[in-house]
Amino acid sequence: MTASSPAVLLRAQGISKTFPGVRALHQVNLEVRSGEVHALLGENGAGKSTLMHILAGVFPPDEGSLHIDGKAVSFISPQAAQAAGVAMVFQERSLAAPLSVAENVFFGRQPVGRWGVIDRPRLHRDTLAVLAELDIQLDPHNAVEDLAPAEQQMVEIAKALSLKARLLVLDEPTSTLTETETTTLFRVIGRLRDRGVGIIYISHRMAEVFKMCDRLTVLRDGEDQGTFEVGEISEEQLISRMVGREFCYRQAEQVRPVTAPTAALEIQGLSDRTLLRDINFQAHAGQITALAGLAGSGRTELALAIFGARPITAGRILIHGRPVSIRSPREAIRAGIGYLPEDRKEAGLFLEMGLAPNFGAAGLDRFGCWWLDDRAMEEQAAAAATRLRLMNLRAQSVHELSGGNQQKIMLARWLLVQPPIFIVDEPTRGIDIGAKMEVHELLRKLADDGATVILISSELPEVLSLADRILVMREGRLAGEIPHAQATEESILRLAALPHSTHAHA
Amino acid sequence: MPESTSTPINPPAPVTRKGGFRLTRETVLLLLMLAAIIGAAVAFPRSFPTWANLTALLRNMALDGVMGCGMVVLMVSGVFDLSVGSMFSMVGVLTAWMMTSAGLPPVLAIPAGLAIATLGGILNGWMVAKVKVNALIATLGTMQVFRGIAVLVGGPGIANLPPQFSRLGQTEWLGLQSPIWLLLVVAVIGQFLLARTRFFRKFYYIGANPKAALLSGISVEHMQIFAFALMGLLAGLAGMTFAARVATATSTSGDGAELRIITAVILGGASLSGGRGTVWGTLAGVLFISLINNIMIFARLSPEWQSIIIGCVLVIAVGMDRFLGRKK
């Protein structure tokens, strides 16, 4: 971070935007300097998305002005914003998967020789030059679809850079990355910063924000809650500005006791074809058993295997001591197991459908005999949504809902079925603090009422807050269990990341 | 994936007026048809709005409608079947062969033919659901195979079908011929099943998101095989009925039926990606196309103009609900 105050790259002043029935932004100010990493924080629905769309030229603000390098600008289209040097790296990749890295970086602007034929050697040289600037090691010839998500993100950033972007917006960039990949990303961000690029960094992860960013701006309910230097505000203060209330994760003081003699769910020697090896563990009714681990450690694969959605090559599953054969999710549900998927948009929600069909998806038998009682389903859906404080009951289809509300409808789906064994996979990913708290209360209550809850989460504070037992997975095996007394973020991370490990039985 | 704050914002959904009336594709289609009917009735007052013309229209669209009922289930679940035209012909030919060369009485040949139709459908379903071949490619293959079988067995056509059989395609009851009654029965039952039953509702889930459907406990593979089997059965039934109606089984019949039917189903509100569609909509689509064809001949349009106009009309009909929805 430079000591002197560098040039102001972007100034957004007094930005307001209203949609029918909703005031998305009201008099928001944002200032980004060149060579600065500026975090934008706020719960979902706070207006970050709308503000970014205005910056990207998708639609104009109702009020307010934008200045780039001190000059007023008004973007009539995304192309205009791009021409002015604003680039976005979205969650949904904008890359053409079958094409190569080089073709993506210079999409639509490939260097051409005579008669418009693409000059391939020059294309690859130019791409290598761009990648070198960012210190990224990638072969320009590789097809993008063969790259890991982290590498794809690098290509997106390289593409933005080649467009001579001066302002780069990164939206939740580390959500799918491993630790090493995150480090690489931060290095790239460092390079961009050195070149004077201004970066807007949107993330829910406080640790990263405090580590990487120079200043931060907080939005809440469409209003500007202030801009702060990273040094002058603490995490708790930040969070209270975001949610408007004091909060911290409630550390579980008391572990819930084991009440039944036999484990509700027992996994013996479970292996699958590619990843899982000899998994053995027990989960008990009335407890929240957490499965921690790094991305790629096999937690979701294990959950899918238990749920009958992934073939097993060896091992047994016992429910209350009796072995069960589960070959499909349908059989799993019948055996009393439920699963909340990690990627709710891809594997959980029926985005074009409304609240009621999404609510009833796993429990259709409860509505009518062989005809479907739509009215009953709608009534119960509305009731469940209200109970979970789902805010947007009038939505026609669930893709209009915010992340938090979407997760609530997913939970409602499973609450309807009331599975005695409930596996939740990253239940609070990408949802705002308020909803997160509500989900945590819900999971606690389920356990209190006697369900066997298995929590898969990458968010260690969440794990520490909720879990009665913490199991750690590493590279497809169960690395061990962290006893409650020794449970800290460090100890979990150590067991999850370091190769030497203790016993696998838990 | 965490929720992105920069997901592209969709334009606001079509505004629901009071009372929940929505400008659906079906409504647009019905309004267009009404306009066309009124126009034609005014232009040709003595020949268009007659019982004879109406029954002729219904009679000639009936079998497309029957097959449409099967296709809509498939399209709701996100796939389609290109082999229906060939199945139509093949089952007609095989049933005819059984009754003529093999000497089986219709009472045996008909169930046998329907069984063959169902098996053919199961073959399609197995390839798509279990072997995971792309539906377009799998049914393109069976389209050729079924047609080949029809030509092999049927040659230039099998005539002289037993009268008990042909009677089934030609009887008239209350002024409507049997293909029309078949359509009515299939459509009414189909509409009820697809719209109201839990079993068929699951196809909508499968079409909207097959992965999520599986994880919600729906047996996706079994249901897909069922849908293809049903389609095969209906195509075979239609093929048999046509053979009965003409009292001949030709191996060249049904050529191009699949595109016609898929067009009608899409016109009626289905989408190629699945999760949408109704039986009423499909019938509206089939009826709409037949009506336009009917009116164009009344208007003495040359065949070249007919092709151009039907193309334009289809595009307009499909685009209209989007256009009207967005305007509000």
Next chain:
Amino acid sequence: MKQNRPQHSRRSWLRNMALAGSAGWLASCRQEAPQAPAAPGTKADYSNEEYVWISPHANLPLYKAHDHPALLVAAKELGVKATITGPSTLDMGMFVSMIETTIARRPSGILISAWDPSVVIAPIAKAFEAGIPVVTVDVDAPTSKRLTFIGTNWFDLGVRQGEAMAKALAGKKGKIALLGLTEQYIDQQAFAGFRSVIEKAGLTPMEPQHDKGDSAVAARVASTIIQSTPDLIGMAGFDSESGPGIGLAVKEAGKIGQIVVTCVDAEPVHLNLIKEGVVTAAIGQKRELFTYLGLRVLFDVNHSPLKFTANDRKAGVSPAPEVINTGSYTVTRENVDVFLKPA
């Protein structure tokens, strides 16, 4: 996790391509005629000569019933080999490439059913350059380098149908509907022949309507014409599926006897309609002659001792007739029984 997807899609892509490839191959398989033994008593042995018949829609039932058997009969008589090939669809691209493949095999002669004349001009020229004699059968490509066209003269066929229609309507006045493949050259010729007779008889031909070569479509179009034309007194079909379609429409409209129906082709299905009294006249083609005579023309070009000059090729004199008009015949109630008796 997204990692699994690229692998899966590539594997299934390969599987799909393999399936598509084999389906395509199977669909266009050609049949080989059995090796014809040398006819007893002939001096020369021509059993290594191959004559190839090629057409799109190679498996059309009409061909299988008439053209193909006659070809094989002629081949057997002459002691040569006959091959039947062609795409089973109307894919002109594949048709052309199959002609070129055939040329590469250096057969002794090629019979082509042109379907789309403009498309075959180039391949026929190539065959000519390679010294392979080519005749067209059924559908001609008159501007190409083919030696002879053997087929029906469609104008005459239209005239014949017109005469049958006019005779049946003897003096009445009204509209006549025409159904066929309206864009095809041969249909248009037939329409012209038909119209020339009809108009002279004081009847009014309507604009031809398309029936897509499908009897169901023909039935639909015909029934709509019936409903929309109060003064309709006759309907004429010009492709093999038109007749059955029109017949069905007339039957279902209850207009048997009120509307005179004539059609092209006299297959069992048409003959039955005549027997039922639905169709008044069917005009049959002598399809067997296409290939029977076609093969003989090619064979003669290769072997006949007749010469017009010392070097006919150099002189630019074709050794074969220009056109062989195989003619047509009319089937009516009077003679239909003869046709229905097995030959």
